[in-house]
Amino acid sequence: LDPQTYYAYTVTMRDAYGNTGEPSDTFSAITTAYLQPGLENELEYGAYYGYQGWHFAQGDGRINADDWVHWFEGGIPDAVHIHGDMWPDLREYDQDKLYETQMIYPNGETAGLYSCYDYSTIDLHVKWMKEYGIKGCAVQRFTSSIDKANKLEQGDKKLRDFMTACEKYGVKFWIMHDSGKGDDKEYERITNDWKHLVEDLDVLQSPAYTWQNGLPVYGLWGLGVSTRGWTPEQAADLIDFYHNGEEKYRTYICGGVPVIWRTNPPEGWKTVFDSLDMISPWRTIFNNPDKFKSRMQADLDYCNQMGIDYNPVVSPGASTKHLRDSDAMRNWKPRNGGHFLWKQAYEVCKMNSKFMYVAMFVEVDEGTAMYKLVETPDNLPVGADQVPLNEDGYKLPSDWYLQVGTEIQKMIEGSTALTPTLPLTPEMTGVNDSKSIGALRVYPVPARNKLFVSGFIKPGIFKLINVNGIIVSEGQLNDNTVDVANLATGIYVFRMNSMALRFLKE
Structure with a gap:
C-alpha cells in the first residue's frame, strides 16, 4: 500500500455457515484504522517501550537450542546462577508453559x-500493553545473533508472534537493530x-507496524x-x-546514541548524527533528573x-x-514507588517533547x-536475593508500573x-520488610530532626536520597543517628x- 494514498474497502462478514451480515462498529473502526498505513505520524505523543523478548527456557522446543537464556548464568537454573535482580509475577501466564527451575518458593x-x-x-x-494504554514497542533484534541459524529462527518466531499479537490487540510495533559487533560484516x-x-516476514505489510513521516519506523x-x-x-x-x-527498504531512522552525542561527539560522528530522522540518547536524565534536564532541553x-x-x-x-x-549494585537506582520514573517523564513532557522511549518492558x-x-x-524464590516492589518502603500491586505507564x-x-x-x-509501609536487609531498621517513621538506625550495619557511608533520585545528604554513620533537621x-x-529503606520526614 502507498502510505500517502487513501484506500476504499468493501468488507463482507460471513458466519461459519456462509451467511453474510453487517460488520460490527468495532470491526469497522479497527479496519479503517489499520488499512491506512502511514496516514498518521504514529510515534508522536506516545510513550513507546523497548521490548527485548530475550528470555528462553530449557525445554521450550527451540530448534538446536535447549538452554536458559537471560534467566541464568551457565545454564544452571538455581539461585546462585540467577541472572536478573527482579522476578516476574507469573500468576497470569499459562501454567503449563512455565519451565521448572531448581529453585523453590518459601512455601516449598x-x-x-x-x-x-x-x-x-x-x-x-x-495484552497487558493494550489493557494499560501503551501505544507500542520497539522490538529489538540483536545483530550478534542474527547470523546464527538457530538464533535467527527463535528471533523470527518471537517477531512473528509479536506481530500477530499486536494485530490482535491493536498495539503498534517497530523494529530496532541492536548492533553488537561493529565489525566489517x-x-x-x-x-x-x-x-x-x-520480504520473508512481511513486517511492513502488518497493519500494526509503526509509521512516521510517511515511512516505516526503524x-x-x-x-x-x-x-x-562502529566507524562513522x-x-x-x-x-x-x-x-x-x-x-521498498527505505525507512524513517531512529538512532540510539550516547548521551554526549551533541556536547562531545566522537570524532567523525557529528555528520552521522545530523543525518538521522530521530535522535534517542541513552537515558540523558536518568542519573540526575534535576541536573541533566537542561542538557535535555538543549538537545531538543x-x-x-x-x-x-x-x-x-x-x-x-x-x-x-x-x-x-x-552487592553494591543491588537496587542502585531506587524506584521510589514510581516517583523517580514520574519525575523523568514529567521533565520530558514539560519541555513539550512529542516523543518518549521507556526502557524497558521485560528487562x-x-x-x-x-x-x-x-x-x-x-x-520470591528462596536465596536469590532479588528486589521486590516493596523494597523502597511502599506496598505496591504487581502491575504498579503499568499503572504509572x-x-x-x-x-x-x-x-x-x-503535573510534577x-x-x-x-x-507507604513505613519500614521496609524485605528479608534481604536482615534486622536493619530506620525509625521513627515519620522522622523529625533525627533518624535512628538499628540492626546489623557494616561500616560505610550512608546516603539520603529524595524521590527524584537526588542525593541530599551523605556521610559516615557514627552513633547510629542521622541529622535530618535540614531536610x-x-x-x-x-x-x-x-x-535501602524508606522513611517520611515531617
Whole structure:
C-alpha cells in the first residue's frame, strides 16, 4: 500500500455457515484504522517501550537450542546462577508453559519461568500493553545473533508472534537493530536481515507496524557508542541504505546514541548524527533528573533547529547485583514507588517533547522492567536475593508500573494535565520488610530532626536520597543517628552498603 494514498474497502462478514451480515462498529473502526498505513505520524505523543523478548527456557522446543537464556548464568537454573535482580509475577501466564527451575518458593513449591518462544507469553505481554494504554514497542533484534541459524529462527518466531499479537490487540510495533559487533560484516549483516524482514516476514505489510513521516519506523542502537566498534563511515553507509537505497527498504531512522552525542561527539560522528530522522540518547536524565534536564532541553533545541525528532529515554530504576556480581549494585537506582520514573517523564513532557522511549518492558536483568513484578519477598524464590516492589518502603500491586505507564501516556498525549506529582498514591509501609536487609531498621517513621538506625550495619557511608533520585545528604554513620533537621518535608530513602529503606520526614 502507498502510505500517502487513501484506500476504499468493501468488507463482507460471513458466519461459519456462509451467511453474510453487517460488520460490527468495532470491526469497522479497527479496519479503517489499520488499512491506512502511514496516514498518521504514529510515534508522536506516545510513550513507546523497548521490548527485548530475550528470555528462553530449557525445554521450550527451540530448534538446536535447549538452554536458559537471560534467566541464568551457565545454564544452571538455581539461585546462585540467577541472572536478573527482579522476578516476574507469573500468576497470569499459562501454567503449563512455565519451565521448572531448581529453585523453590518459601512455601516449598518449585519455581518455574516463562519462555518468549511460546506464543502464550508474547500474547500476554501485548495484552497487558493494550489493557494499560501503551501505544507500542520497539522490538529489538540483536545483530550478534542474527547470523546464527538457530538464533535467527527463535528471533523470527518471537517477531512473528509479536506481530500477530499486536494485530490482535491493536498495539503498534517497530523494529530496532541492536548492533553488537561493529565489525566489517555489520553492514551486510544488518541490511540482509532487514531485507529478510521486509520480504520473508512481511513486517511492513502488518497493519500494526509503526509509521512516521510517511515511512516505516526503524531503529538502530549503538551509533557512536564506543563499545560497539562502529566507524562513522560504516554508519553513514548504512543510513544511506535506509534513506536512498531501493525504495521498498527505505525507512524513517531512529538512532540510539550516547548521551554526549551533541556536547562531545566522537570524532567523525557529528555528520552521522545530523543525518538521522530521530535522535534517542541513552537515558540523558536518568542519573540526575534535576541536573541533566537542561542538557535535555538543549538537545531538543538543537534537534528542532536541525529538523530532527528527539526521543528521550526514561527508566523506572535499576538494580544489577547479579548481572555485575556486586552487592553494591543491588537496587542502585531506587524506584521510589514510581516517583523517580514520574519525575523523568514529567521533565520530558514539560519541555513539550512529542516523543518518549521507556526502557524497558521485560528487562528484569538490569531491574528496569515495567511489566508485572513480584511485590514482596514472600513471593520470591528462596536465596536469590532479588528486589521486590516493596523494597523502597511502599506496598505496591504487581502491575504498579503499568499503572504509572498509563498515566505517563495520558500526560504525553495531553489527555491529563502536566503535573510534577505522580497522580497515583502508593501506600507507604513505613519500614521496609524485605528479608534481604536482615534486622536493619530506620525509625521513627515519620522522622523529625533525627533518624535512628538499628540492626546489623557494616561500616560505610550512608546516603539520603529524595524521590527524584537526588542525593541530599551523605556521610559516615557514627552513633547510629542521622541529622535530618535540614531536610524538607517529604519521602526519602536511607541507603547504606547494598541496603535501602524508606522513611517520611515531617
